[in-house]
Amino acid sequence: MTGATGPREPGPLVLHGRTFPPGRLLVMAIVNRTPDSFYRPGLTWDEGAALERVHQVVAEGADILDVGGVPAKPGEEVTAEEEIRRVVPFIAAVRAAYPDLVISADTWRHEVGRAACEAGADLLNDTWGGWDPELTEVAAEFGAGLVCSHAGGLPPRTRPFRVSYPDVMADVLDRVLGLADRALRAGVRPTGIVIDPAHDFGKNTWHSLEITRRLGELTATGWPVLMSASRKDFVGETLGAGIEDRLSGTLAVTAVGAWLGARIFRAHDVAQTRHALDMVAAVRGDLVPARTVRGLA
Amino acid sequence: MTGAVPAVVCAAVCPSPPLLAPELTGHGDVLPGLRAACAAAVARLLAADPDVVVVAGAGSATATWDPDGRLDLSAYAPALSAGGKPGLPLALGLGVMLLDTAGYAGPRVLQAVGDQAPAAECLGLGASLRGLAPRVGLLAMGDGSARRGVAAPGHLDVRAARFDASVECALRDGDMAALAALDPDLARDLLATGRAVWQVLAGAMGAGGAAGIPAGQVLYADAPLGVGYLVAVLGPLSHEVDS
Numbered sequence: 001m002t003g004a005t006g007p008r009e010p011g012p013l014v015l016h017g018r019t020f021p022p023g024r025l026l027v028m029a030i031v032n033r034t035p036d037s038f039y040r041p042g043l044t045w046d047e048g049a050a051l052e053r054v055h056q057v058v059a060e061g062a063d064i065l066d067v068g069g070v071p072a073k074p075g076e077e078v079t080a081e082e083e084i085r086r087v088v089p090f091i092a093a094v095r096a097a098y099p100d101l102v103i104s105a106d107t108w109r110h111e112v113g114r115a116a117c118e119a120g121a122d123l124l125n126d127t128w129g130g131w132d133p134e135l136t137e138v139a140a141e142f143g144a145g146l147v148c149s150h151a152g153g154l155p156p157r158t159r160p161f162r163v164s165y166p167d168v169m170a171d172v173l174d175r176v177l178g179l180a181d182r183a184l185r186a187g188v189r190p191t192g193i194v195i196d197p198a199h200d201f202g203k204n205t206w207h208s209l210e211i212t213r214r215l216g217e218l219t220a221t222g223w224p225v226l227m228s229a230s231r232k233d234f235v236g237e238t239l240g241a242g243i244e245d246r247l248s249g250t251l252a253v254t255a256v257g258a259w260l261g262a263r264i265f266r267a268h269d270v271a272q273t274r275h276a277l278d279m280v281a282a283v284r285g286d287l288v289p290a291r292t293v294r295g296l297a
Numbered sequence: 298m299t300g301a302v303p304a305v306v307c308a309a310v311c312p313s314p315p316l317l318a319p320e321l322t323g324h325g326d327v328l329p330g331l332r333a334a335c336a337a338a339v340a341r342l343l344a345a346d347p348d349v350v351v352v353a354g355a356g357s358a359t360a361t362w363d364p365d366g367r368l369d370l371s372a373y374a375p376a377l378s379a380g381g382k383p384g385l386p387l388a389l390g391l392g393v394m395l396l397d398t399a400g401y402a403g404p405r406v407l408q409a410v411g412d413q414a415p416a417a418e419c420l421g422l423g424a425s426l427r428g429l430a431p432r433v434g435l436l437a438m439g440d441g442s443a444r445r446g447v448a449a450p451g452h453l454d455v456r457a458a459r460f461d462a463s464v465e466c467a468l469r470d471g472d473m474a475a476l477a478a479l480d481p482d483l484a485r486d487l488l489a490t491g492r493a494v495w496q497v498l499a500g501a502m503g504a505g506g507a508a509g510i511p512a513g514q515v516l517y518a519d520a521p522l523g524v525g526y527l528v529a530v531l532g533p534l535s536h537e538v539d540s
Contacts, residue, residue: 285376291325296316296373297443297450297522 008222013263014191015064015102015145016122022224023286025258025277028104028266029053029062030230033086037071039231039243039268047090054094058101061274066125066266067091067116068106072201074157080111088115095120104147108156110134117142127198127228128156130179136186145192147226148179152202160202168207169214172197173221180223194264196226200233208234212253219261227257228266230273251276259284303428305501307345307532308435309338310468310513311395312491313354313388314524315373334517334528339395339436345533347434349404350396351426353497354388354438355490356409359422362386364405368394388438388494395436404430410493413481419493420477423500437498439491441525442484449523451488460487461525464495465518468529471510473499489525502531510534 010022020026031053035042044050054065069086070078078086091103104123105116108131113124117138124139126132129151139146150172152163165171176195183193197218199208211218212229219225229235235249236242247269254265254273258280267273281287316322317332326332342350362385369384370377385393389407396405406429410419426433441464442457443450449457460483467475476499484492502510510531517528 289323291327292321292323293316293327293522295450296321297314297524 007220010219010222010224012191013145013194013224014189016100018100018102020063020263022263023281023284024263025281026063026264027061027270027273027277028064028066028226028264029057029060029270030266030268031057031065031067032071033067033069033090034071036075037068038073047093050090051093051097054097057270058098060271062270064102064104064123064264065094066104066106067094067121068125069112070107070157072127072157074159080109083107083109083112084115087112088119091116091121092119104145108132108135110138113138113144114142117144123147123192123194125226126179127151127196127201129153129175129198129201130182131156133182136179136183136188139183139192140187143189143192145194146183146188147194147196148176148183149196149198149201150175151198154202160204163202163204163207165207168203168210169217172211173217176218176223177221193223194226195221195223196228199227199229203234205234205237208232209238212256215257215260215262224264225257225262226264226266227254227262229253229257230266230268247272255280303431304433304534305427305435305532306347306432306534307342307530308437308498308502309342310437310439310495310498310527310529310531311335311338311392312440312524312526312528313391313438314440314522314526315370315387315391316522317391318368318370318394320377321370321374328521331517331519331521331526331528335395336399338516338528338530339399339401341530341533342434342436343396343399343401345434346432347403348430348432349406350401350434350436351406351408351429351501352389352392352396352436352438353408353410353426353494354386354392355412355440355494356386356389357411358409359411359414359418360409362389362407362409364407366390366393366407392436392438408497410497412490412493413485414493416477416479416481416496419496420500423497423502426497426501427503433501435498435501437494439494439498439527441489441491441520441527443488443490443524445520445525446523449520451523454487456483457487457489457525458520460484460489461518461520461527464491464525465515465527465529468513468527468531469515471502471512471531473502473510491527498531
């Protein structure tokens with residue numbers, strides 16, 4: 001079997017039976033089924049509001065929906081049962097409404113991953129970097145995709161405390177490629193494996209800037225790279241900007257990541273992210289502009 | 298029995314903006330009415346069953362080009378190329394594109410006309426085209442003024458609409474003398490790059506000859522983006538004579 005650690009030829013990503021070639025830039029829209037996520041807490045806590053957001057982000061060009069039931073930050077415990085209660089019926093409702101939409105479940109727990117897949121999820125977004133190894137087996141069992149992330153070895157829902165790396169990118173590469181290799185060995189579809197350096201997770205702002213600058217080293221592995229930078233603290237700290245004022249910084253980082261070869265972009269602001277990515281794709285020559293007449297009349 | 302005098306049996310008049318090439322204009326269907334009119338004019342030209350089609354279009358100098366030449370858009374969009382074939386001046390390339398799109402595979406002569414060529418030279422060049430074959434088809438690629446409005450590439454010149462209308466009238470009336478009389482200096486001021494080619498057309502149709510030509514049909518006359526676009530068909534014309 002081919003290991004994950006050597007570079008591979010970039011191939012199509014296949015999710016929900018849909019094939020996304022390497023040049024295609026995908027927007028993963030965030031829908032949090034939580035009362036206390038960091039950006040606009042409780043915005044989609046109500047199921048009706050959450051479904052309304054799904055309609056909106058689909059219309060705005062989202063390719064993937066990422067449904068999460070537990071905030072990343074420390075806080076009141078959310079049990080697996082409660083997490084399932086928050087996300088699984090919702091995933092089932094979205095699947096019923098959008099038979100063709102790719103749905104991702106943002107969870108580190110295999111029990112939640114299993115219930116999510118049963119309800120129609122296509123991708124397991126394991127942001128906490130393989131904390132629960134059984135999640136990989138669930139992805140293999142259901143033929144789901146799996147996001148292999150670097151969280152610096154931190155337990156779920158913890159913040160980095162004086163975290164340090166001799167070489168953060170080397171650590172990211174080592175971790176995500178190790179997880180991808182483990183996923184392959186467990187039988188996860190190679191066309192469903194995604195790697196994510198996980199900005200801010202187990203990282204200070206300098207670390208996140210470094211992995212953005214050196215994202216090309218991650219994309220050079222050939223695995224599809226997910227970039228999750230939307231309105232995160234490293235953007236805020238860099239610009240001295242509060243959460244509400246981080247969109248332009250997010251889009252700048254998004255453009256850099258797209259230019260360096262990332263393929264999936266997890267976003268709060270779907271329409272703006274779609275525009276930024278389409279612009280990058282056109283600059284790169286991968287997207288034909290909408291309508292060009294300037295100077296051509 | 299009848300014998301054919303070498304003559305132009307039909308002429309199609311089309312503009313030559315880069316945006317006529319779909320590769321340049323993105324996803325959207327840009328000016329579908331203009332594109333359809335050009336296709337219709339070329340279809341009419343080919344229906345007249347010419348032995349050869351002469352494509353006349355503006356160039357930096359009067360010259361004939363390799364008939365295997367193709368449209369080269371690389372100077373407008375660097376990612377696009379002529380696909381290994383010799384690249385042509387834009388107007389000729391667009392004419393070739395229209396012929397190819399219409400499925401024309403017969404002989405073609407690609408005639409660039411120097412955009413500063415004097416009227417007499419253009420008329421003479423046109424007259425010489427008549428002798429190329431018994432049945433000559435002419436595709437004249439030329440544009441009206443690029444000063445048709447404040448948003449036009451050359452901004453507004455109040456004389457522009459009148460100038461373009463005079464050309465439209467001449468085509469509609471088959472008045473080749475009016476085309477022959479177009480003022481090159483005014484055309485240059487108005488950024489009307491079709492002047493020289495229209496005068497080649499006039500020469501080819503026999504401007505100044507005793508016999509007038511039948512009225513033409515104007516299929517499109519508008520300036521949606523500030524440049525005057527004219528699409529017209531002259532003919533088919535009967536030149537059969539009893540012998």
